[in-house]
Amino acid sequence: MEREKVIEVRDLVKRFGSFTANDRLTFDVYRGEIFGFLGANGAGKTTAMRILCGLSRPTSGKVTVAGIDSHRPEEIKKRIGYMSQRFSLYEDLTVNENIELYGGIYGMTMKEIRPRREELLRRLSFTGYGNTLILALPLGLRQKLAFAVALFHEPEIVFLDEPTSGVDPVTRRQFWEMIYETASRGITVFVTTHYMDEAEYCDRITIMSEGRIVALDTPSALRQQYGTASVEELFVKIARPQRINA
């Protein structure tokens, strides 16, 4: 069965002056897939992810996200969700206000937002928290809410940039269960992480090093190919930069 591609990247190159951050990247991501994007700091992950999210344009190559060419970034942005560890929700706004702001940015009316908001709060067992400031929520709850909010406008793909950094092991597992559930509904999950055990949760992973893709397959196939017991070992083996990278 031919699987439906939701991200297509062909020979993507991104240069900053004389520095090549992304060097001829080629890969596909399929509908409903959990795709892990790994690499050492400075390997070029963030640059590639910014292009996929419509925040930056490639120097050359062809990138299609949710059927939209990267030269129409505004259209891409409407079809994707994004959540990062560094910034997710406005701390000095309430839960309801954050959802309304987010929905509003995506052009939803209050009439559309309200029922969906109630449904979201019910699903997360957040009923009664609507008027609580984000500041007052524990980190774990914030991250779960942030993920739900990133999915609020029903995007085809959601990008998660180190979503579980620093959260406790119970919350981390609950978070991954939300990822599984999201993928099972046909939404593609594109995720970066420094937790190598989390890479094992992904359907496929790619490892970048020095601007290039050095590995792309299922975690088990890669472990077999390189004869390592874990993705962690594999990562240390192949992601170590050869040149000194400032």
Next chain:
Amino acid sequence: MNAIEAYNITQRYGRVTAVDDVSFSVGEGELFGFIGPDGAGKTTLFRIAATLIIPSGGRITLFGLNVVSNFRELRSQIGYMPGRFSLYHDLTVEENLNFYATIFGTTIKENYHLIEPIYKQIEPFKKRQAGRLSGGMKQKLALSCALIHKPRILILDEPTTGVDAVSRTEFWEILAGLKNEGITIIVSTPYMDEALRCDRIALIQEGKLLGIDTPARIRNSYSRKLYAVSHPDRYRLLLALRSLPQVVSPEPFGDSVHVVLRDDADPAEVKRALEGAGLSGAIIAETVPGIEDVFLELMQKEV
């Protein structure tokens, strides 16, 4: 004499108790890890040990000296690396290091042997502003600055957070080398797998210690028989396991789900039940608990 003796340390911020009656000791020359998530109290505890804040309650000594009454004497013996990069962004690598050497009344030359294995990796960039370094290089510079006055104890607050697995491995190799120099090290991390690199660890959650021991003994303290179940459709597997009466608390772990069976139920029975649920080919095998399994078990006991 122990490097650290801490008795009943408590730190309150208004109504929040960040550190709650924590006691521990660290031997001289030991590499001691605090493992726990954000908000567990690691940073507060380290600031207290580094003489930077006075605890609301309890007593802590470093090499027999009280951190509150003897802070002046102690400061020259402590090398502290805070969680957030705190060097001068607009000074160069070399200027930062020189600055730290000078305020401790020493020179780079005098203790160069101590920092050499770390510093030589960033020395090619010594004329670069610290703010313009990559994450891994900032971390190495910060460690060099914490070491330049030859402290007896290093207090490292989450030095590897947000750093990739390759740089993390390198960093732990460096710490092992410093331990061989006789330096006592306390280090915190949210990455449970890093616990195995410490002599002893303390698991910390919501201001309380869940356990202190060697990593091996912590793993052996897991009280139940643990199984790993795997199947290509992990989400359906997880949901199916949760609905089985024989299974207690299934937890996703990488490519498998870790489960404990109720009243020593037969794993073959679980396999049959999964097949009945349409998950044929599921594999169930006994597995060795990791630090994170223990952490999860201890967290559940606390609740």
